[in-house]
Amino acid sequence: MPQRLDYLKETPSQTAGPYVHIGLAPGAAGFEIYKSELGWDIAGPNAKGERIRVEGIVIDGTGSPVKDVLLEAWQANAAGVYAHPDATGEVEDGFRGWGRVITNFETGEWGFDTIKPGPAMGRNGQVQAPHINLWVVARGINVGLNTRLYFSDEAEANATDPVINTIEWERRRATLIAQRSDDGDVPVYRFDIRLQGEGETVFFDI
Numbered sequence: 571m572p573q574r575l576d577y578l579k580e581t582p583s584q585t586a587g588p589y590v591h592i593g594l595a596p597g598a599a600g601f602e603i604y605k606s607e608l609g610w611d612i613a614g615p616n617a618k619g620e621r622i623r624v625e626g627i628v629i630d631g632t633g634s635p636v637k638d639v640l641l642e643a644w645q646a647n648a649a650g651v652y653a654h655p656d657a658t659g660e661v662e663d664g665f666r667g668w669g670r671v672i673t674n675f676e677t678g679e680w681g682f683d684t685i686k687p688g689p690a691m692g693r694n695g696q697v698q699a700p701h702i703n704l705w706v707v708a709r710g711i712n713v714g715l716n717t718r719l720y721f722s723d724e725a726e727a728n729a730t731d732p733v734i735n736t737i738e739w740e741r742r743r744a745t746l747i748a749q750r751s752d753d754g755d756v757p758v759y760r761f762d763i764r765l766q767g768e769g770e771t772v773f774f775d776i
Contacts, residue, residue, distance in 0.1 A: 619647065620685060622683070623757070624759050625679065629763065630765050638675075639673040641680055641706055644667060646700075692732055699734065704717050706763060719761045728747070
């Protein structure tokens with residue numbers, strides 16, 4: 571006889587931490603467990619396209635940096651193709667397109683090196699502006715937060731992007747735009763993530 575499950579209650583959730591770094595990025599936490607850690611090489615050394623640096627900080631509702639954050643990034647290559655078996659287009663050999671970084675324990679800064687993604691095909695044949703998908707996990711967050719990073723020098727593409735245009739208010743859209751700086755050897759895009767309060771970053775329910 572099948573077991574009745576309608577009387578069971580939902581299992582309580584817990585936040586990620588304080589040992590999220592040890593489990594997901596042990597090397598950064600001082601534990602040399604693996605020869606190489608999963609997720610540090612996003613684009614690969616031979617990936618085509620413009621090399622860029624993405625940097626930022628995660629800020630809580632009081633305006634203070636959050637220093638125990640883990641971020642995962644997922645992006646298309648310079649031709650707008652994801653490293654996925656069902657991708658539309660030819661998958662670039664050696665391009666991973668996924669990465670994992672943590673914040674600096676002292677400053678809260680995070681960053682990663684990659685290549686700038688190209689416009690990618692979305693649902694219903696709609697072209698999406700170049701972007702990087704980000705998933706944010708930290709102590710105090712019950713469910714990981716999903717957001718997107720768009721590029722300030724892609725204003726024309728951003729204006730027609732089907733996802734960013736679901737956001738009604740222009741000032742809310744602005745929280746998804748990384749600002750480009752060309753002061754160093756490679757372009758740097760600054761993308762600060764605000765979890766709460768004034769200027770809160772747009773997060774998506776996916």
